[in-house]
Amino acid sequence: MPKKIRAAAVSFLNAWPLTAGLEGSERIELVQAEPSRCAAMLEAGEVDLALVSVAALTKGQYDIVPGIAIGADGPVQTVVLAGEQSPAIWDEVFLDTASRTSHVLAKLVLDAKGVHPKFTPMPAEEGLARAKGTKGALVIGDRGFGVRANHVLDLGREWTQLTGLPMIFALWAARPGAVSPEDVQELTRAAQHGLGIRTELAQRFAALKGGDPEKYRRYLTQKIRYGLGPYELQGLEAFLERAAAKGFLPPMPLRFVDDVVRTRRARRAVSVDTALQKGADGERLDADEAATLDEKAPLLELGLAADARRRALHPGDLVTYIVSRNVNYTNVCTTACHFCAFYRPRGHGESYVLTREELTQKIDETVALGGIEILLQGGLHPDLGVEWYEDLFRWVKQTWPVINLHALSPEEIWHIARTSELGLEATIDRLIAAGMDSIPGGGAEILDDEVRRRIAPLKCSTDEWLTVMKAAHVKGLKSTATMMFGVGEGPEHRVAHLMRLRELQDETHGFTAFICWPFQSQNTRLEPGDGSAHAYLRTNALSRLVLDNVPNLQASWVTMGGGVAQAALHMGCNDFGQVMIEENVVSAAGTTFKMDSEEVERHIRDAGFRAARRNMRYQLVEETRA
Amino acid sequence: MLSTLANRALERDGLGPIRDKVLAGERLTDADGLRLFEAADLPALGALANHVREARHGALAFYNRNVHLNPTNVCVASCKFCSFARKDDQRASDGYTMSVDEAVAKVLSRKPLGVTEVHIVSGLHPDLPFEYYTELLSRIRAGWPEVAIKAFTAIEIHFFAEKFGMSYEQVLRRLMDAGLQTMPGGGAEIFAPRVRRKICDDKATADQWIEIHRTAHRLGVKTNSTMLYGHIERLDERVDHMRRLRELQDETHGFQVFIPLAFHPEHNMIGKAFPKPTGYDALRSLAVARLYLDNFDHVKAYWVSLGERLAQTALSFGVDDLDGTVLEERIYHMAGSTVPQALSERTLHQLIRAAGRVPAERDSLYRVLKVHDAPLPEEPPARLQVTA
8 A cells, every 4th residue: 555645624514525535545644724724734745735725826836636626606605704884885804814715805806896995814703793884804614604794795606796707715736746646536536425425414514513404515515516627717717817917816827736647648640541541441540540530531531431331330221220218317416517417416496306106107108109228317316325226127127028228327336336335346236136238328428537537527437437337248238338529628538538448348349339429518517619510420430430349330319410410320320329208418408309210210211221220239129119 | 632432432332424524524414413312422422522612612611791681571472381471461470561661770780790791582572562672772772881782582573573564674673773782592492393383383483583593694693593402392303403503504604602492391381291301411412512513603501491510511511601690580490490590700610610611701792801710819708607
């Protein structure tokens, strides 16, 4: 075991989800201290790593741990200005001594309102007691919950109104070189764990300090945001820029642990024509060839090469599809990915877990429409253990034996293993025994940890995703594989994704099909990359060339529309995916394409192919229309 | 130069001889046109069309900044594919007729948006006097001297000629005096009499449509041309339609562009019997048009009809023009189109650039106003949705 690194963190409630999972960690030893003390210990080298307020970053050359932060996108409750009279007439503000970031934030917010009082450091209780007349006080931390005053300015809300961006208060900062990628993984895992048990943490906190556990739970799940993705980074940068422009903080470049540990290999020079020819002839492409094609090959050339491969792998003119229903059993999720418009926190007014009655109706309808598969996926619900899934699967398989249960992405299987305190293998064994037939390949996004940390910091890592697939394949299950691109990744990341899939497929041959689609941006917090139809057709064609060992490629008409999907049939795809009776996740992000089986078949025929129904294993099936 | 992969695919598909003609600059026969429509290999067809497109226009993809004005939807014709027309302007039937004041005010209100072309198409209103149209044009012209006025399909010109007892030339000259500069290409539908009898038997015939465009060209008015596909027509009737356009173009060189228009099925009389043609048909038709219409400079993918995704894809299938920002489009939207009401210039640029092309803003006469080699400057970031 490597030597443990030392980390300091505050004991405020909002830090608990990030630190609770570090208790008993074999890599990281946790020390708790007041905020200013955390910063001082980091500066003095007494700890390698500290959860510090953003302003403390100016005290040294620190590396920021990517993906994790404490912030708010709107009201935060625990950073407030309070006073008896309106802030407009304040001439003096007492600053709680606890955090410099909040001082700067208070100054920026008041400055934007044209208020320029004198600022006097003072302990919170005393400051609050004296906040009368033309005096105001800044109160931060857990004391903020109980503030009663005529005028209370929530600085999270004020900042978001001012800039349209979230406010980042604190993050993990490390002494240069002190933290390894494995330590970052450990911190990420701790955060995943902590976010999963926020309800419990709220109860623990209430038991310790008094107060309403429900209020604390709402604070942890709805007010505070724990991701540090591109949207939060925009907020962080805006804060530092404004503070520097006003002279409240020195200018400060941001440096991340990734920047230090990651060194990129230079790409070998490759001829596009040669690589295209190789791909079209079915020779294996290496990463440099694939990345060159991704970057430079024209759409139609990629399409022609991919079409040549499709013809070799699937001679004849048969294009298949499946009648299946997507059932999203819950939208409660602890992961809060930046690209997801579907999830709701537990307790949110729009959160749900489907009842047996609702499921019965959905599955009955599916069977009546000739459906032979249920694609069962959901959010990472903190309360659902393996028994809940076992019961559900047994019930489905007993009630509808014809239904193939295509269930649970790798992310969900990890989550079930964690909440049930079971090993991965044991979890999969139990789910298979209960009736899980195959695994959908969702949640792969981009299988490159640099990208994953940025877009879905709390999701399972590349290795974890592949580990689930491998374990399932070894046990005889088949699965699909996916890629969601256009999240700001580069050619190397997309190619790395395809290479990882190809490696595992060489080993297990468990992937029946691959499907890719671009990120759909409406209603999510991630700025879109190139999610255009052109990018889709190119990426799809490239995938056909690189994934020489994956038999089937599905066209994504749900995201791209029927016409573009027809073009994809001529550029690498041999399958038109699902007739989907229901799909919630992509449609929550604004895509609205819909087709019934007649319409799917018309598209297939119109594009010059014959249509046939298949099952999950790509065997042809008779129509079972009721 | 076509790539080895493209050549291989074309030969496998039996399109080698047609390819040779295209590369030699020889004219394709109607049989060639039909053969191309029946080609099984979409990317190979696309590669050939793209070859012609790039030889003509390089990487440029054209668009303009335009606004649509549909002064009335009241129409005496009963075209079975139309979802726009109403029999009267009663509120109950969603019929409307703008006063000249309203219509002019609507157009002039777009002045600050950098629009360079007004596109005016209307129903065949039974009661409006000819002066309604001339006054509309002359007041737009007076209020906005720089804007190009593209107005009235051949169907409307024919209707005016009959109703007001003038020749086509007389109608056109009076409208030109009032401000008309170019003409849209609508109303061509499919020229074949068999089809016209069934879908639009009470409006201008194919010969009349052709004659009006011939007259316009002779008077120095450049026009567009269209083809409404995807309903009851056969593929050979599409080729026949394009042949008649190609013949007139040989004679006059007055067409600026060819625009195949997909039939939209909602809220009209034949929609139930004929679903909307698929995107495959759009890509194929555009590519064939690029190859067959060898005397046309431009082939347009009208994004309002196709959607942004398919229109962008079409930029690799022979298309060099995406129409424009199209403020206020009504006709396709009443037929069920769900695409946005207008695309910002920035969005058009993004679509074009992401397809590996260079956006070029054009005017109404397809003269390049500006080649956008560099992206437009950043707009301030929009407020993102708060999900917490």
